Amino acid sequence: MARAIVGDVSVFEQMPESVAIYELDGRLSYANPATCRLLGRPLEELSGEHLSRLFSDADAEVFARAFERVVARGKPEDFMHCFASLRRWYRIRLYRCDQHVCAVASDVTEERLAANRLEILADASRAFAEAAADPRQTFEKVARKVAEAVRDTCSIRLIADNGRRFERQLGLWDHDPEVRDLLESVSRRAPTEGVRGQGAQGTRPVLGTKVEPATAARYLLGSRARAIAARLGFHSVMAVPLRVDSKVVGVVATGRRRGATAEPYVEADLRLLEELADRVALVVKQWLTLRKLETREQSLRLSQRRLRAAVELRDEFLQIASHELRTPLTTLGLELESLQRLAAKFTGGVTPSISRKVATSLRQTDRLTQLVDALLNASSIDGEQAPLSLTEFDFADAVSTAIERLQSSAVATLRFEHAEPVRGRWDRARIERLLGHLLENAVKYGAGEAIDVGLAADADHVELSVRDRGMGIAARDLPRIFGRFERAVPARHYGGLGLGLYLARRIAEAHGGRISVTSSPGHGATFVVVLPRVTVSSAEVAQRSTDLP
C-alpha cells in the first residue's frame, strides 16, 4: 500500500527516523523498521491497526489530538513528546499528503537531556555564585540545587587524607523535610563513620543501582546509618569526588529513594553530577580558603597571647632576678666602700696595690649594679605606672652634672660650653638617666676622641646634641639602634645590654620629645634630642608615662 502512495519506500527502510503512513481515519498503512522497533511490533501486526491501539492511552491521546488537527487543517504539525512506556523523548512531525498522513519521529532524548543538563548547570552555577555568608546555609543551598537536579537526596561531605577519612558533613538535602531532619540527625550522630572504606572509590565517580542499604548508607550518610537507608528505601546512589587543586577534599553523593523516584540512575545522571561536582568544588575551595585564613588568624591571635604571656613572664623573672641580685650587691658594695674607708684611715698606710684592688672591685660592683638597673629598666615593670615627676630646673646644669659624673672615669674629653641657663619643666631623674645613657654611649664608641656636647633652646624647645668622633654607624644599622637590646656592633667587643639608647628614646618620647642620629661610618655620630620646654598637663603626662622606663 505504501508503495502505491509513495512508490519506492526503500529510502524509508534505511532511515534512522521512524516513518509511518496513516489513512485519514487513523489506520496505519506503512511503518518503516525504525517505527516497528519503536512500537515493538512487526509490520504485519501493525498494518491496518488504528493509532489509538498503537500507544499507551496517555501517549495515544496526545498523538490522536495532533493527528486530528493535521487532518482537519491540512497543515503540518511539530511537537515533542516523551513516550512514557519508552522513557524517551521524540520530536514528531505530521504531514498531510492528500489522503494520507505521514509521521516522522526522531529520538531527541540525548539532546533534550543535554539541554536540560545545561539549564540545570547554569541554574546551579548562579545559585553557587550567590553563596551566603554563613557556610552552613551555602552548602545547604548547594546540596538542595544538586538534589533538585538529580532528584531525591544529596549530601556534600568533606573528607581528609585525600579521600580516606571523613571530616564533616557540609550540606544535606532531601525535598521531604521529615526525611531531611532524620538524615541530618543521623549524620550528626555518626559523622566519623562517614566514608570510611570509600577511600579508593572516593577518588573516582561511582554509580550504583539496585544497591544494598549498607552501600547507600556508606556513600550518602555514614556507614552506621544502614538501618535508616533501608527504611527510606534507597536503591540507587551516585558519588563523585570533589577535587580542589587536583586533591580530593570531599564527596558529593546523591541517593534515590523508592518512595520518591523508582527509576534508577543512568549514566547521564552521573555525568550531570560530575559537572555539578566541579561547581560544588569551587564553592568548597572558596570555603576552605576562608577557613584557612580564619585558622591563620586564630593561630596568630594565640601566638600574640602566648607572646604577651612570655613577655610578662620575662618581666617577672627580670624583676625577681634584679631584686635578688641587688641584695648581695648591697653587702658587697658596702663592704668594699667600708674597706676603702678603713684603708684610708689606716695609720700605717696600705700598699698602693691594695687600694687599687679595692677601687677596681668597687668599680666592677658599680658596673654590676648598673647592669642590674638596666635589666629592670628594660622590662616594662620597673616604674611602669610611675608618672613623670615634673620639676623646674636648668637643663644646662643637668648636662654639666652628668658630664662631671662621667669625666673622672671617661677615657675621652667631654666638651660642653653653655653659659646660659635653660629652664623648663622635666622629670629630673629621668633626664639625668637620658644624659647618662647618651654620654656613656659617646664615650664607649668615641674611640677616645673628644666629645662635643651642645645645647640650644628657643621659647618652646630645648635641643641637646652629643657628637663623638668614633667609628660611626652604618646606614643599615641606623633605624634599629634605638630598639631594645639592639646595638650596631657585636656585643662581645663592647659589652653592655644594648639598652642605653632604647631607654634614652623612651625617656625623650615620654616627655613629648624625640631622639635622632646622623652618622656615617668612620666619621663618628651625632645624637640629637629635642624636648619641649613647656609644662605638659598632668593628664597628658600620665598618658605618655605609661610603660615608661
Added chain:
Amino acid sequence: MSDHPCVLLVEDDQDVRETIAEILEEEGYRVAAVADGRMALDYLTQNESKPKLILLDLMMPNMDGFQFRELQMASAELAKIPTAVLSADGRVGDKAASLSAEAFLGKPVKLARLLSLVEEYCGPASRDRAAQSE
C-alpha cells in the same frame, strides 16, 4: 641615752643586716638589728627608749615592712619614729611615698648615702661615740 641604740635595723638578709650594723657601729652609732617586722615590734614595745631612726626592709618573712609600717602608724608613740625604707625594688621611691616614710634607700645601698641619712636623724657619729665613752 648613750646605752640606747640610735638605729633599729629591720632586715631579713643576715649579710646585709650584719654589714650595715657593723659599718654603723664602726662609725660609732649603736644599732639594734632584727630580722623581721614582728621582731621589730617586739623590740619597740619591750624597750622604753625608742630609736631615732628605723631602717626598714620591705620584703621579709613573718611580717613584712608594709605590715610593720601599718602597725607602727597605728601607735601614736611608734608613729613618731622616723623611718627609712630599704628595698631592692626598683620602685622603692613610690613605695616609700605610699608608706609615708621619711626617706628611702634603694639597694644596693651606697655608703655615703647611708651615713648621711643616719647622721641626719641621729646626729654626727662622733657625738654618739663620745656619749658612749662617757
